[in-house]
Amino acid sequence: MLSGASWPIRPTDASLFRHSVPSWTIFCTLWAQFRPFSAKSATHAACKGERTRPEAAFPLAAAAIFGNLARVHAPATDDGLWMTLALAEARKGLGRCAPNPPVGAVLVKDGQLLASGWHRAAGLPHAECEALAAAASRHGAAALRGATAYITLEPCSTYGRTPPCTTALIAAGLARVVYACVDRNPQHAGRADAILHDAGIAVTAGVCADAAELLLRPFFKVRTTGLPWLIWKTAMSLDGRITRPPGEGQWLTGEAARADVQQLRATVDAILTSGETVRRDRPALTLRTPGLLEGRSQPWRVVVTDHPSTLPPDAPLFTDAWRERTLLRAGTDLTTMLRALASEQGVLSVLVEAGGRFSAALFEAGLVDEVVIYLAPLLCGGPVPALAAANLPASLQLADLSVTQLGADLRLRGVIVK
Numbered sequence: 260m261l262s263g264a265s266w267p268i269r270p271t272d273a274s275l276f277r278h279s280v281p282s283w284t285i286f287c288t289l290w291a292q293f294r295p296f297s298a299k300s301a302t303h304a305a306c307k308g309e310r311t312r313p314e315a316a317f318p319l320a321a322a323a324i325f326g327n328l329a330r331v332h333a334p335a336t337d338d339g340l341w342m343t344l345a346l347a348e349a350r351k352g353l354g355r356c357a358p359n360p361p362v363g364a365v366l367v368k369d370g371q372l373l374a375s376g377w378h379r380a381a382g383l384p385h386a387e388c389e390a391l392a393a394a395a396s397r398h399g400a401a402a403l404r405g406a407t408a409y410i411t412l413e414p415c416s417t418y419g420r421t422p423p424c425t426t427a428l429i430a431a432g433l434a435r436v437v438y439a440c441v442d443r444n445p446q447h448a449g450r451a452d453a454i455l456h457d458a459g460i461a462v463t464a465g466v467c468a469d470a471a472e473l474l475l476r477p478f479f480k481v482r483t484t485g486l487p488w489l490i491w492k493t494a495m496s497l498d499g500r501i502t503r504p505p506g507e508g509q510w511l512t513g514e515a516a517r518a519d520v521q522q523l524r525a526t527v528d529a530i531l532t533s534g535e536t537v538r539r540d541r542p543a544l545t546l547r548t549p550g551l552l553e554g555r556s557q558p559w560r561v562v563v564t565d566h567p568s569t570l571p572p573d574a575p576l577f578t579d580a581w582r583e584r585t586l587l588r589a590g591t592d593l594t595t596m597l598r599a600l601a602s603e604q605g606v607l608s609v610l611v612e613a614g615g616r617f618s619a620a621l622f623e624a625g626l627v628d629e630v631v632i633y634l635a636p637l638l639c640g641g642p643v644p645a646l647a648a649a650n651l652p653a654s655l656q657l658a659d660l661s662v663t664q665l666g667a668d669l670r671l672r673g674v675i676v677k
């Protein structure tokens with residue numbers, strides 16, 4: 260953790276040193292966490308789920324930590340910085356722990372990290388319990404007395420698949436619990452505060468709540484509407500076409516953008532495509548980047564078609580090693596189909612990878628929450644638009660827009676204003 264002792268870049272932002280010793284410890288911990296990634300900032304990466312290439316990691320992470328982090332993304336207190344670390348833990352659960360939310364936790368005492376944890380899968384311990392167990396086995400249970408827990412979601416206070424986390428936090432003898440988001444489950448919302456207070460534990464809520472919300476919004480959407488969070492992803496030319504002229508091959512974008520799609524797929528529980536795209540492209544829709552599949556299943560692959568008998572039976576979706584992760588669904592009522600994916604498969608988040616007609620149907624039904632467009636520096640012409648929407652009642656506005664260059668391509672990402 261103290262790799263920062265040999266850090267070759269000296270911090271220049273005095274605001275970082277208001278809490279100099281513990282903050283430095285946190286930076287070193289963050290550095291260890293973010294070393295495999297480059298990012299616009301460490302906090303930004305934690306919130307947005309944007310892993311990028313390792314070779315750029317060092318200078319960018321340094322700039323992030325010593326430049327932007329304190330000023331732009333604002334966790335200027337130690338609470339904020341430790342919560343940033345908990346958020347990085349939470350991100351590890353994306354695409355893995357549905358129908359449960361991705362949650363991370365860290366345990367801290369006297370400015371030192373005791374342990375961290377994340378929720379790995381439904382039925383396995385919640386993040387805070389994983390961190391408690393790791394700290395106890397590493398330092399002994401007595402070390403937890405008087406410690407502070409940083410958790411990205413209010414700890415649960417009822418019996419589910421596992422016992423209430425509030426009980427475990429009290430039993431461990433913690434002095435303080437800091438959490439980011441209040442749980443919107445009415446059975447839990449706000450209850451943890453009173454339970455912990457009654458046991459003599461100080462509680463602070465709302466630290467980095469906006470950042471945690473970004474990770475938790477699919478969970479909250481399913482809880483409040485029964486529908487999963489839907490991300491529309493497409494690769495298009497500058498003239499809005501999604502196929503190249505005949506004979507030019509299938510890919511519009513380059514390797515960096517396609518590697519980024521792998522990272523995006525790894526954050527979702529299901530990938531949605533159309534019968535026509537399967538007939539034309541025979542996509543595999545799998546995680547193929549080494550490491551992404553470790554300890555998890557492929558996302559569900561859902562083919563929406565009213566003509567299943569015309570699908571190619573030898574397509575990878577029906578023949579590869581993960582064919583049991585392929586589902587066929589009718590397209591007559593997309594809302595009901597998505598609701599069933601949430602209730603039957605426990606899906607929280609869905610990535611759409613399809614052509615313009617199917618995409619249009621999803622937009623027209625108001626089902627899309629987020630847009631990720633890979634824009635290739637090409638003009639392709641041709642008959643297949645990215646969005647063949649004839650009946651949008653009004654133009655859709657994107658908020659929280661980010662633009663990232665990936666090789667020669669651009670990625671635009673934003674959330675639909677509703």
Ligand SMILES: NC(=O)c1ccc[n+]([C@@H]2O[C@H](COP(=O)([O-])OP(=O)(O)OC[C@H]3O[C@@H](n4cnc5c(N)ncnc54)[C@H](OP(=O)(O)O)[C@@H]3O)[C@@H](O)[C@H]2O)c1
Pocket residue numbers: 492493494495500501502511533534535536539540563564565566567589590591593612613614615616617618620643647
């Ligand atoms: N560049 C990219 O990112 C990208 C990604 C994917 C696909 N593509 C390209 O997109 C092309 C296909 O685009 P496309 O516009 O012709 O087809 P599409 O939008 O991919 O699919 C249309 C099909 O979706 C199915 N569907 C199910 N429910 C529907 C509903 N409610 N409304 C509309 N369709 C529904 C129907 O399949 P059934 O006929 O089976 O019932 C329909 O024929 C392919 O050439 C592929 O290469 C590009």
